[in-house]
Amino acid sequence: MLSECMEKNLATKIKIKNEDVYELLQKIPPGNVSTYGDLARVLGNPSASRLIGKILGENPNPIRVPCHRVVMSNGKLGGYRYGANKKKELLEKEGLSFINGVVSDFKKIRIYPEQRQS
DNA sequence: GCCATGGCTAGTA
DNA sequence: GCCATGGCTAGTA
Numbered sequence: 001m002l003s004e005c006m007e008k009n010l011a012t013k014i015k016i017k018n019e020d021v022y023e024l025l026q027k028i029p030p031g032n033v034s035t036y037g038d039l040a041r042v043l044g045n046p047s048a049s050r051l052i053g054k055i056l057g058e059n060p061n062p063i064r065v066p067c068h069r070v071v072m073s074n075g076k077l078g079g080y081r082y083g084a085n086k087k088k089e090l091l092e093k094e095g096l097s098f099i100n101g102v103v104s105d106f107k108k109i110r111i112y113p114e115q116r117q118s
Numbered sequence: 119g120c121c122a123t124g125g126c127t128a129g130t131a
Numbered sequence: 132g133c134c135a136t137g138g139c140t141a142g143t144a
Contacts, residue, residue: 013134015135016134016135035127036125036126037126040127045133045134047127047132047134048133048134049127049133049134050124050125050126050127051126051133051134051135052126052134053124053125053126054123054124054125054134054135054136055124055125057124057125067125071125072125072126073127073128074127077125078126079124079125079126080125087125119139119141119142120139120141121139122136122138123135123136124134124135126132126133127132127133128132
């Protein structure tokens, strides 16, 4: 009998690890943004958006990992370890602008990063 | 095991 | 509500 355990494993969602997120982040070029939810989806766990935010907050190297390029699904800024202000500055430096706290042309600059093969 | 903790979100009201 | 982690508590052995 094919154990329930095995079936369970097959149905199990992928666990997201910090490094997966950081790696993916590096695919977002300056001038573009992605969202917490999109990253969660790309990494195979669509409902883990909140976890993504938590992981970004633990980002050890904001230089290597541009976590400021991740915003909320509604186009609002979202949080930032060093203050939302700082996040906004960084994004503006990359050419973005905001209206009522929402990224201008959100739909145009939003990208859906693809995960690396293998 | 249980519970709180987070840079959130889809879907009602 | 949801996900993974870390800290702590009952409650076994």
